[in-house]
């Protein structure tokens with residue numbers, strides 16, 4: 085046996101596949117908020133607990149011994165419950181057997197859909213500002229990211245620019261409504277326009293609908309499931325984390341036509357295989373009652389209104405918040421700083437953490453807007469507003 089020359093011990097150099105990816109702004113701002121004792125309205129997660137019934141249901145499932153691998157596509161009862169919900173809300177039937185797959189949150193659903201359909205060199209259209217996982221996911225699949233800005237100021241989709249970005253190499257387009265970070269909601273007209281645009285093409289749609297139950301002022305969530313021309317080409321993604329205040333449980337799902345679901349499951353099988361068993365059983369039981377998700381718009385609209393009423397007394401200019409649990413504000417009357425510096429200053433000096441919108445653009449576009457998350461206890465929002473009142 086030869087002895088190892090310790091001088092030769094080395095870690096091989098690694099060429100990163102994702103050179104542009106560093107620590108996310110969400111982690112940075114949450115760490116700064118913790119360090120400075122700021123009220124954290126940065127990262128998007130509730131600071132209140134979920135329904136204790138849900139926790140009891142998970143505990144009961146564990147105690148019943150439901151602790152081993154579930155079926156690869158998800159616990160059948162949960163897939164049935166998802167299928168019934170989509171049909172009741174949007175009038176489109178997805179077969180639980182081969183059109184619904186339970187995932188480890190929306191994040192895994194999105195990367196799995198992308199890996200299933202995007203081949204090296206394929207173009208994928210993203211609408212900026214966009215959720216931070218989309219671009220690295222496309223790059224990992226070897227795809228080419230085609231960035232189309234939402235209309236500056238209003239964040240509405242600009243269909244002329246989307247049409248101009250479409251090419252024979254376009255494999256997919258990613259949309260997100262209700263939208264993180266802008267809190268806009270696509271209208272029925274928007275979805276019809278998209279349906280019309282995609283009709284003559286073979287472009288797939290990945291529709292990120294994680295905030296589907298947070299739509300305000302009596303509007304209806306326009307799921308891609310409602311539009312046959314979109315549903316036929318769509319991977320619809322949702323997240324129980326958002327709907328039931330359990331972001332740490334990381335359970336979501338994808339609904340897609342059988343042929344697309346089959347490809348999706350091939351990738352899913354070898355990147356997660358299966359998702360947490362007792363949580364799936366508990367969710368299946370909990371979903372029998374539609375009240376929790378039907379009550380969600382009013383629950384969050386109250387928080388939005390409380391937060392907006394307080395912000396209206398500051399010099400921030402409030403942007404509309406039609407859906408999601410975010411509120412964006414224009415900072416130009418409050419400060420001369422750029423967004424990122426302003427977010428740091430706000431955290432350190434005023435004691436409230438926010439996220440600069442530039443974090444959602446590839447080129448760091450700065451339009452003097454920051455995002456607050458109002459998925460917080462009323463007292464947390466009131467504490468933040470007390471601090472913001474000086475602005």
Ligand SMILES: Cc1ncc(COP(=O)(O)O)c(C=O)c1O
Nearest residue numbers: 189190191215264294323325336
């Ligand atoms: C637009 C959007 N998509 C996807 C996700 C990820 O959801 P999950 O926690 O279920 O992975 C989030 C979470 O913040 C989001 O805002």
